[in-house]
Amino acid sequence: xxxxxxxxxxxxxxxxGVYKMTLMPSSGYAxxxxxxxxxxxxxxxxxxxxxxxxxxxxxxxxxxRQISFCYKVVGKGTEHLSRVEKGQALRGAYPLGNGFKxxxxxxxxxxxxxxxxxFPLYSVFKAYPDKVFYxxxxxxxRCDVILxxxxxxxxxxxxxxxxxxxxxxxxxxxxxLRRNIERIMPDLMLCCGPRPMLKALKDVMRNYPxxxxxxxxxxxxxxxxxxxxxxxxxxxxxxxxxxxxxxRDGPVFSLYEVEL
Amino acid sequence: xxxLEVTFCGKKFKNPVIAASGTFGFGREYAEVYDISALGGIxxxxxxxxxxxxxxxxxxxxxxxxxLNSVGLQNPGVREFLEKExxxxxxxxxxxxxxxxxxxxxxxxxxARLISRSEADMIELNISCPNVKEGGLxxxxxxxxxxxxxxxxxASMEGDMPLIVKLSPNVASISEVAVAAEEGGADAVxxxxxxTGMAVDVRTRRPVLANITGGLSGxxxxxxxxxxxxxxxxxxxxxxxxxGGIMTAEDAVEFMLCGASLVQVGTANLIRxxxxxxxxxGLEKYCLENGIKDISELTGSLITE
Numbered sequence: 419x420x421x422x423x424x425x426x427x428x429x430x431x432x433x434x435g436v437y438k439m440t441l442m443p444s445s446g447y448a449x450x451x452x453x454x455x456x457x458x459x460x461x462x463x464x465x466x467x468x469x470x471x472x473x474x475x476x477x478x479x480x481x482x483r484q485i486s487f488c489y490k491v492v493g494k495g496t497e498h499l500s501r502v503e504k505g506q507a508l509r510g511a512y513p514l515g516n517g518f519k520x521x522x523x524x525x526x527x528x529x530x531x532x533x534x535x536x537f538p539l540y541s542v543f544k545a546y547p548d549k550v551f552y553x554x555x556x557x558x559x560r561c562d563v564i565l566x567x568x569x570x571x572x573x574x575x576x577x578x579x580x581x582x583x584x585x586x587x588x589x590x591x592x593x594x595l596r597r598n599i600e601r602i603m604p605d606l607m608l609c610c611g612p613r614p615m616l617k618a619l620k621d622v623m624r625n626y627p628x629x630x631x632x633x634x635x636x637x638x639x640x641x642x643x644x645x646x647x648x649x650x651x652x653x654x655x656x657x658x659x660x661x662x663x664x665x666r667d668g669p670v671f672s673l674y675e676v677e678l
Numbered sequence: 679x680x681x682l683e684v685t686f687c688g689k690k691f692k693n694p695v696i697a698a699s700g701t702f703g704f705g706r707e708y709a710e711v712y713d714i715s716a717l718g719g720i721x722x723x724x725x726x727x728x729x730x731x732x733x734x735x736x737x738x739x740x741x742x743x744x745x746l747n748s749v750g751l752q753n754p755g756v757r758e759f760l761e762k763e764x765x766x767x768x769x770x771x772x773x774x775x776x777x778x779x780x781x782x783x784x785x786x787x788x789x790a791r792l793i794s795r796s797e798a799d800m801i802e803l804n805i806s807c808p809n810v811k812e813g814g815l816x817x818x819x820x821x822x823x824x825x826x827x828x829x830x831x832x833a834s835m836e837g838d839m840p841l842i843v844k845l846s847p848n849v850a851s852i853s854e855v856a857v858a859a860e861e862g863g864a865d866a867v868x869x870x871x872x873x874t875g876m877a878v879d880v881r882t883r884r885p886v887l888a889n890i891t892g893g894l895s896g897x898x899x900x901x902x903x904x905x906x907x908x909x910x911x912x913x914x915x916x917x918x919x920x921x922g923g924i925m926t927a928e929d930a931v932e933f934m935l936c937g938a939s940l941v942q943v944g945t946a947n948l949i950r951x952x953x954x955x956x957x958x959x960g961l962e963k964y965c966l967e968n969g970i971k972d973i974s975e976l977t978g979s980l981i982t983e
Contacts, residue, residue: 645947
């Protein structure tokens, strides 16, 4: 884990309000990154956004030593980030958190992403090239649909849905999953998305408790390294609820253990 | 090269910079980022007698020039701290200050007794946590109760471990509470703790923090903190640790000029992980450029006439 200066190589719009930023560490030294880990990026020169913003690492190009992450503009911090230009310098800390882990025996892996929750999932393709992936992606409407090509190329099957039915199957991603899970019968599920989606997912998975589910959790953070205890996530283990640190003990937890 | 070393309550600090309680955990995470033995001292995350899980999230909100937190004293409890964390902290050759918070006098005294027997260097009495009902602020807002809790805690300590009383800014008169701590037998005071505040989300019409209110820290509180250190310095004879929004070496110097012998750096650690280290380097540079041979010369040397 290091905190250093990066050069912005790119900051492109993927769709309305969603961007992909690519950074290169100015030290030239690249840390080794595990899939599902995140980075914390400063918002340059803003007195109203002092804290670094945590973003899942979307892709890491070892040859070019470039790291990219995708983000949605949800507040002042991300709004300012969206205006950062190519060539600008900004600071960040990486790699942070635990990441996804696929065991040897887990061959068939289903990825379930809701909206911008698809971003942390993409990094598993490269980390586990020998697995068979099924992707289920859900968005609000057609204009929010992004990165389907990227996921399709690397999945043996892609199920796309929009809430309003304007593209792919109509309805929530969790309903699409319910219709298809018995047919796919994965060894493992990796997911990320908004809280209501995760709650619905928990409900769907009630019937398949033998399928482990790893979820990447989002929470407001401060230090990003596990010291300040700001990003608490209630986790139930052996009947006891304890607060875990999303930035350090997570962001990936077992969906069954997370109290939503 | 200037002498940055400060002797404070008989303890030798390599330099006047202490990582402030609640922003540095027990040092483990920051030790992965830089060599924390560079620090003058480390004030631990607030410890309570029993383990605490803290408040519900969101526990953090940003405001202009600052942050609000409502962590709520999440910690493993004093026994687990002494068993599993203190040894690691001590191994870095920096002064270890254990910050303690209780909900009763008995809890404070029991913790102080346990810690005074340990290899920790100092205790910081947190009677000013704004984020839990029983977080000590009930003890920390009135001069009479500050004097009484300080006296009780001091009496329960074994050996000669110094006791620092951390003062809340949420009081009518900072000089009065500083004097109360001194009269209760405090060896030093540290100030200021966070200022109680809140943030509102106009879209959801809800408070940003689940706890509704939180403790404000960061550069926006520095002018208030400086004024309070200045007032406390004129009111008491015991030494002062100054804090509140220190981001740079210049900020630290300002606190020293107003009367602080040492400083604590909190929020800055969250913004830049190596903030303390940079401030120490900056202090060295400041001394060099301004012909300061011994950094302690700065303490209280503000020119007001």
